[in-house]
Amino acid sequence: MKLQIYKHCLSQPSHAVIIFCKLHQIEFEEIEISLANGQQYTPEYKVINPMGKLPAIVHGTYKLSESHAILIYLASFPGVADHWYPSDIQKRAKIQSVLDWHHSNLRQTAAYVMNSSAAPLLRRKLNLEAAVINRKVLLKSLKMIENFWLNGDGKFLLGNSQPSIADLSLACEIMLLELVPDRDQILSPYKKVLQWIEDTRNATNPFFDELHSLMFELKAVLTVESSVAEHSEARRKLRTLLSKL
């Protein structure tokens, strides 16, 4: 009974789920859903996830949406080390608390990236007014990670010495900032956050880099494209990349 993962190549919750599977050698088939073509709203996809969101999984007759719920489900698979989602109820509830906090706070990173920069990649409109609000919540969230969630002895969230599904989920969210020109300006004040992303990357590589490679390609070509507007090679490459979204 092979797991099926419905995902998008720029969706940070999809990245977290796939990195987790690859890291634990959980076999899966991935099905790309084109957000640029609105494929998440088709009747075919609505059967998988009526919410029209990604990622979603199908495991035999079992269907599940919401990346945190999926990560919790996958963490119960044989061979997954306890630190990813501890069986100790106090440790587990703390991780749950970070995951819940993510929804109403750091989750604005995706909205900021879309509204300020990336929307046209998915054939949507920028919303600079909303981006101002998203950015405020994002900065406040980074400050909270720096000063509270990373306030402990270990190098991971909650002062843990080993990563949990919360580290993976939150780090993938922040990686989306690679797509905005003010990424360094936003992140540079948060030294502990930068180090923690690097630690989470190291703990989950080569899959962390693999899953973010398209984003880096896109970033590189967008940079060339904006500096040399007529650079035909960059334009060609951009067209190729955009056709994947």
Place this chain on the structure above:
Amino acid sequence: MKLQIYKHCLSQPSHAVIIFCKLHQIEFEEIEISLANGQQYTPEYKVINPMGKLPAIVHGTYKLSESHAILIYLASFPGVADHWYPSDIQKRAKIQSVLDWHHSNLRQTAAYVMNSSAAPLLRRKLNLEAAVINRKVLLKSLKMIENFWLNGDGKFLLGNSQPSIADLSLACEIMLLELVPDRDQILSPYKKVLQWIEDTRNATNPFFDELHSLMFELKAVLTVESSVAEHSEARRKLRTLLSKL
């Protein structure tokens, strides 16, 4: 080691946590934090929860915030029936999925109630522009509960025959609509939602009614107050109620 619950009398996640404790005879001490006076931002409360949000619990040396995480923690207490947060991993992940969905969707109920009506009760300003957006998300969420989450044989979410912590959390969120004048207009198209709230109420009474009683008192006195502006008895009662917030 008695549980301490930091809460607010109009906070729907606080209600869910307290109803759960009362229902399971979990002893606790409740500490009211005045949102109207900004008590959630004091240094004293920041020691309990640096996020400045309610509810939060202290259990011995253990501190926890975020109501879903708290409910998951409490569901592990002795004597809590399995259906509240099943040990079966597939059933559990489904409940997790509803709880995650709650954050980015139905959670706008509170924002709608605040922005459209209740903000002055907490000495804040209305934001009617934001309320329009909140209302849209709220209506879409109710539609999704009606047509998807309640689409099953049992009377609770996910077609379950017994309530889970997701039923309690989502029903408490919707109960906040008692504070807005368009409550019936909003809810009346959703017959299954109305029946499910009634079923969740019955499954958790007398505590469900007890926790929402202040809201009903407030609603009643606000209605009198707006119809008979000079009704001194209503004004006096309103002042008494407001002093509790």
